[in-house]
Amino acid sequence: MKRRTALAFTGTLATLAVGGGLAWKTFFGFPSDTTPEGAYLRIARSIGRGDPRACFAYLEDRAQHAAYTIRDYRKKARDRVAEAYPEPERGRLVAAYSAAADAPDGADVWVEMAMRLGWVSRLRRDLSGMAKVEVAGERATIETARGTRYPFRRRENGIWGMSLFTAELVAEAERAARDWDVVEDAALDYERAR
Numbered sequence: 001m002k003r004r005t006a007l008a009f010t011g012t013l014a015t016l017a018v019g020g021g022l023a024w025k026t027f028f029g030f031p032s033d034t035t036p037e038g039a040y041l042r043i044a045r046s047i048g049r050g051d052p053r054a055c056f057a058y059l060e061d062r063a064q065h066a067a068y069t070i071r072d073y074r075k076k077a078r079d080r081v082a083e084a085y086p087e088p089e090r091g092r093l094v095a096a097y098s099a100a101a102d103a104p105d106g107a108d109v110w111v112e113m114a115m116r117l118g119w120v121s122r123l124r125r126d127l128s129g130m131a132k133v134e135v136a137g138e139r140a141t142i143e144t145a146r147g148t149r150y151p152f153r154r155r156e157n158g159i160w161g162m163s164l165f166t167a168e169l170v171a172e173a174e175r176a177a178r179d180w181d182v183v184e185d186a187a188l189d190y191e192r193a194r
Contacts, residue, residue: 060161
């Protein structure tokens with residue numbers, strides 16, 4: 001009885017492994033995202049399908065953290081403005097901060113910025129087949145058939161993340177933090193003046 005149960009269990013596991021492997025290969029058909037090529041191809045597929053949100057998983061860690069930081073600071077600032085600022089400044093700032101403040105997570109901040117700043121259009125226009133891949137430690141560069149170079153960095157989880165937009169996301173996160181300080185100081189002034 002034990003032998004029959006063990007054989008049935010082993011057979012089930014083997015069937016699942018083979019079926020899962022075939023489904024993975026059929027569905028994705030390209031390298032693992034633990035390679036720069038695999039991450040690049042997933043970004044290209046997401047952009048081609050009109051799903052820029054799926055690209056967020058293939059941005060480097062600093063870019064992802066910056067997107068969450070933007071959301072958190074914009075939410076704090078928007079809420080503080082709403083409770084302490086007078087009109088018309090209240091309405092103007094609440095509207096300005098709402099896109100990031102209302103984002104459910106960092107991926108939504110990424111999509112809003114990528115659409116507004118033309119990053120999605122840029123990717124759609126520039127992404128093409130890979131001509132060359134250069135890997136140097138934790139960094140990699142993919143050169144496309146059109147000659148565009150895309151920088152990648154290995155993330156903590158082993159997946160490669162594009163670092164093309166990191167500087168702009170980090171700068172926006174720093175701007176959001178500075179804005180929060182200004183909003184808080186002004187809110188305290190408005191409260192004292194009442």
